[in-house]
Amino acid sequence: MAMHTGHRQRMKEKFERDGFENFADHEVLETLLFYAIPYRDTNPTAHELIDRGGTLWGALHLSDGQVTGVPLCGEHAALFLKLFAEAGRRAAGACISGECYDSRAALRQLALKTAENAAGDETYLVLFDNHYRVLSTRLVFRGYYASAAFRAKSVAEPALLARASMAMLVSTHANRIARPDPYEAEASRYLARSLSLVGIKLLDHFIAAAGICTSALTAGAAAGNSHPCAMIANKEEPR
Amino acid sequence: MKAYHELVDLRENLRGKDMAALTDQELLTALLSYTEPTGARELAAKLLDTFGGISDVLLASDRSLGACGVSRHASSLLRMLLPAYGRAMLSEIPADTRFDTVEKLGDYFSRRFCGISVETVYMMLLREDYTLIDCRRVARGSVNSANLNTRALVETALFCGASFVALAHNHPGGSTVPSQCDITTTVNLKSAFETVGIQLLDHLVVAGDRYVPILLSSGELCRET
Numbered sequence: 001m002a003m004h005t006g007h008r009q010r011m012k013e014k015f016e017r018d019g020f021e022n023f024a025d026h027e028v029l030e031t032l033l034f035y036a037i038p039y040r041d042t043n044p045t046a047h048e049l050i051d052r053g054g055t056l057w058g059a060l061h062l063s064d065g066q067v068t069g070v071p072l073c074g075e076h077a078a079l080f081l082k083l084f085a086e087a088g089r090r091a092a093g094a095c096i097s098g099e100c101y102d103s104r105a106a107l108r109q110l111a112l113k114t115a116e117n118a119a120g121d122e123t124y125l126v127l128f129d130n131h132y133r134v135l136s137t138r139l140v141f142r143g144y145y146a147s148a149a150f151r152a153k154s155v156a157e158p159a160l161l162a163r164a165s166m167a168m169l170v171s172t173h174a175n176r177i178a179r180p181d182p183y184e185a186e187a188s189r190y191l192a193r194s195l196s197l198v199g200i201k202l203l204d205h206f207i208a209a210a211g212i213c214t215s216a217l218t219a220g221a222a223a224g225n226s227h228p229c230a231m232i233a234n235k236e237e238p239r
Numbered sequence: 240m241k242a243y244h245e246l247v248d249l250r251e252n253l254r255g256k257d258m259a260a261l262t263d264q265e266l267l268t269a270l271l272s273y274t275e276p277t278g279a280r281e282l283a284a285k286l287l288d289t290f291g292g293i294s295d296v297l298l299a300s301d302r303s304l305g306a307c308g309v310s311r312h313a314s315s316l317l318r319m320l321l322p323a324y325g326r327a328m329l330s331e332i333p334a335d336t337r338f339d340t341v342e343k344l345g346d347y348f349s350r351r352f353c354g355i356s357v358e359t360v361y362m363m364l365l366r367e368d369y370t371l372i373d374c375r376r377v378a379r380g381s382v383n384s385a386n387l388n389t390r391a392l393v394e395t396a397l398f399c400g401a402s403f404v405a406l407a408h409n410h411p412g413g414s415t416v417p418s419q420c421d422i423t424t425t426v427n428l429k430s431a432f433e434t435v436g437i438q439l440l441d442h443l444v445v446a447g448d449r450y451v452p453i454l455l456s457s458g459e460l461c462r463e464t
């Protein structure tokens with residue numbers, strides 16, 4: 001058992017150093033099977049699965065019956081391979097496909113669609129890659145987004161973690177008026193500046209309500225000459 | 240004991256189920272249950288909330304995952320999933336495939352770069368009949384085309400007996416626009432390979448399933464018809 005433990009550690013360290021660069025296909029599968037088959041030598045199992053499937057791809061797509069017929073492979077191992085194949089398919093598909101929202105009209109449509117199921121005053125963050133393809137959409141704030149409670153960090157951090165190149169914000173108004181007030185417009189410009197400091201372009205910040213959306217970024221100038229940070233910090237709860 | 244029963248129930252619920260019908264949360268929970276017998280559900284929810292979708296979780300760095308409370312054991316599994324899947328996709332390509340078109344090269348390299356989140360350069364070594372001898376990683380990290388070692392590349396191709404080579408590097412950020420440096424370096428490499436009678440078919444910039452062949456795009460490629 002100690003020998004296998006050392007072997008498993010060495011294989012994982014090899015992966016950590018260089019990925020699967022110097023792994024044969026059966027070694028890739030052997031390493032994955034460490035998580036499904038504890039304490040046993042998974043090398044012969046990996047060979048057998050690939051023999052049955054023809055290739056590594058084939059091994060991942062064997063039926064449950066074909067997998068459980070291989071020594072050491074029980075239901076848990078068969079389930080693991082199915083989960084792995086589905087996770088890979090889904091993640092690889094997300095990496096390599098997706099509609100491009102590279103026009104103003106497309107962004108507006110996306111903003112309206114994002115706002116469809118919103119309840120009350122909510123702000124959503126839509127993240128894009130360099131090709132204007134959506135990486136993810138998430139709710140980042142509930143309430144009046146020009147208040148001090150909404151920090152640039154809650155937009156910048158998920159954008160950086162997702163390695164997004166661009167972002168779009170969509171805020172909904174419970175009062176069904178799709179128009180930003182001056183503080184909201186200034187807050188949007190502040191968010192745009194904050195994101196640009198970390199290399200992320202804010203494509204727009206739409207205010208959506210009752211099936212209409214307007215751009216908060218291109219809305220009229222902010223009221224007064226106050227610094228945007230102070231304006232946001234001092235603004236009382238709305239309206 | 241309770242954790243064991245939860246685990247058994249979780250997997251029992253998945254028996255016979257179509258994996259494509261699972262939500263990202265369910266899929267990630269089930270995968271994490273192989274490394275985190277307790278708390279897999281909560282951890283999956285936290286990861287999806289932090290990173291977005293399942294592809295973002297699987298592309299996250301060890302450090303980012305660790306910051307979310309993911310153990311080294313689980314982090315290794317999550318980080319090896321996409322590269323392993325990319326290898327599986329590569330294994331689908333028949334061994335006798337002739338890589339005689341840009342489309343075939345692009346398809347191969349798209350699979351090769353699956354799950355690789357660091358800028359990397361690969362060189363394909365091809366026989367006279369365009370079948371694959373080997374595909375080698377020749378650079379990794381902050382890749383600047385100008386820093387590629389021309390002599391090392393030519394030597395490798397020569398000693399492997401290649402008649403043709405193809406280069407590719409990825410842009411993890413998603414852009415497939417080659418820089419002027421990429422274009423200049425590629426043209427120089429083409430000339431360098433020609434001095435030993437090897438043809439550089441093209442140098443592709445790859446982002447996901449999109450790719451731009453530098454020589455073909457810049458009008459530098461002359462193919463024998």
